[in-house]
Amino acid sequence: MMVRRDPATYLPLYLVTDTRLCGDRGTAAVVAEAVAGGVTCVQVRDKDAPARDLLALLTSVAEAAAGRVPVLLNDRVDVYLAARAAGAAVDGVHIGQSDLPPQLVRRLAGGDAIIGLSAASTAELREPAGFAAGTVDYLGVGANHPTSTKPDHPRPLGVAGFAAAAAAAPLPCVAIGGISAADVPGLKAAGAAGVAVVSAICAAADPAAAARELAAQWS
Amino acid sequence: MMVRRDPATYLPLYLVTDTRLCGDRGTAAVVAEAVAGGVTCVQVRDKDAPARDLLALLTSVAEAAAGRVPVLLNDRVDVYLAARAAGAAVDGVHIGQSDLPPQLVRRLAGGDAIIGLSAASTAELREPAGFAAGTVDYLGVGANHPTSTKPDHPRPLGVAGFAAAAAAAPLPCVAIGGISAADVPGLKAAGAAGVAVVSAICAAADPAAAARELAAQWS
Numbered sequence: 001m002m003v004r005r006d007p008a009t010y011l012p013l014y015l016v017t018d019t020r021l022c023g024d025r026g027t028a029a030v031v032a033e034a035v036a037g038g039v040t041c042v043q044v045r046d047k048d049a050p051a052r053d054l055l056a057l058l059t060s061v062a063e064a065a066a067g068r069v070p071v072l073l074n075d076r077v078d079v080y081l082a083a084r085a086a087g088a089a090v091d092g093v094h095i096g097q098s099d100l101p102p103q104l105v106r107r108l109a110g111g112d113a114i115i116g117l118s119a120a121s122t123a124e125l126r127e128p129a130g131f132a133a134g135t136v137d138y139l140g141v142g143a144n145h146p147t148s149t150k151p152d153h154p155r156p157l158g159v160a161g162f163a164a165a166a167a168a169a170p171l172p173c174v175a176i177g178g179i180s181a182a183d184v185p186g187l188k189a190a191g192a193a194g195v196a197v198v199s200a201i202c203a204a205a206d207p208a209a210a211a212r213e214l215a216a217q218w219s
Numbered sequence: 220m221m222v223r224r225d226p227a228t229y230l231p232l233y234l235v236t237d238t239r240l241c242g243d244r245g246t247a248a249v250v251a252e253a254v255a256g257g258v259t260c261v262q263v264r265d266k267d268a269p270a271r272d273l274l275a276l277l278t279s280v281a282e283a284a285a286g287r288v289p290v291l292l293n294d295r296v297d298v299y300l301a302a303r304a305a306g307a308a309v310d311g312v313h314i315g316q317s318d319l320p321p322q323l324v325r326r327l328a329g330g331d332a333i334i335g336l337s338a339a340s341t342a343e344l345r346e347p348a349g350f351a352a353g354t355v356d357y358l359g360v361g362a363n364h365p366t367s368t369k370p371d372h373p374r375p376l377g378v379a380g381f382a383a384a385a386a387a388a389p390l391p392c393v394a395i396g397g398i399s400a401a402d403v404p405g406l407k408a409a410g411a412a413g414v415a416v417v418s419a420i421c422a423a424a425d426p427a428a429a430a431r432e433l434a435a436q437w438s
Binding site for chain 2: 052053055078079081085086101104
């Protein structure tokens with residue numbers, strides 16, 4: 001197993017992209033502004049894009065991030081591997097409970113890939129304790145609030161629910177789901193290794209300013 | 220480059236699965252009957268299944284085919300690789316024009332994977348002539364008729380259109396799109412290396428009998 005970056009270094013302000021919310025500006029342009037504003041990680045998520053379009057999107061985001069923060073891809077390990085094979089600076093994948101099993105994702109993606117896993121129920125939060133060490137690097141835990149960007153999200157946890165989840169989980173937890181700047185101090189105090197946002201940056205008129213405000217709330 | 224099977228051996232009667240059409244019988248049960256009836260290849264296609272469900276579906280189909288015919292997966296190279304890593308007898312992937320580029324698919328899937336590519340326009344049919352030898356094994360060419368199982372299909376070719384396509388293509392061509400037993404002799408005469416069917420087997424009351432009838436028309 002290769003040594004991967006400490007999740008504490010990249011989880012604090014974690015951006016999940018939404019192609020529709022980024023709009024005519026383009027996802028890569030929003031990512032470039034968000035990274036300038038202090039985002040520490042970017043996950044490219046587009047459940048509707050065919051693989052070839054997703055490869056182009058991921059490559060453009062990797063160029064925009066320019067190696068300053070890790071760039072992860074939601075779900076599609078093959079597109080991640082294709083981007084790497086084509087020379088893009090991409091760093092791993094984030095998977096959900098209905099995606100490929102984490103152990104197989106680790107085998108396919110290799111020891112140097114960052115792998116994140118979404119977890120909500122108590123069983124899902126505890127399951128990684130049974131994985132081989134290093135199978136998964138962090139958990140995405142939510143939803144914190146009801147959110148419109150992921151219609152299939154589980155029941156909202158709130159801050160108290162997140163605190164209980166983070167305490168039960170064997171890995172660093174990033175909170176996700178309808179998070180705005182006002183939520184950040186409470187989630188940090190509740191044990192979050194970071195906060196993941198979608199709309200708070202992708203729908204912002206000024207993504208760099210939005211990222212700065214979120215980063216300030218974290219610090 | 221490893222030596223792969225000659226497409227002439229597996230293309231003649233090519234089944235593409237449709238989970239909904241297979242219905243309560245289950246896709247694996249339909250595949251078992253179809254293979255018993257003379258199908259020479261199976262492509263698992265389910266654009267709606269999450270990756271974990273698709274992995275289970277592919278594994279169940281591979282068990283049903285029991286190594287008697289190649290089992291390919293539509294689009295998801297990662298799910299194919301995961302199935303192989305988990306020990307399933309799967310043989311390759313079939314990709315469309317909006318999936319990952321064929322050259323990257325070959326790099327990810329390896330030299331022993333069968334790789335098929337859908338092609339319809341003249342440009343798509345001729346493009347593989349520019350690929351390195353062995354990048355793609357065969358082309359899926361259609362639609363032959365209007366078909367309900369692939370709503371995004373291009374304009375129907377008919378037998379004359381298929382003959383022109385097959386003559387222009389640098390690889391063996393399997394005809395696809397609304398094909399029934401009555402179409403088989405004409406397509407074979409038009410230069411098809413095989414015929415691919417969905418509804419003709421998946422929607423049949425007796426998939427084994429439907430496969431036997433199609434195989435008889437081919438022979």
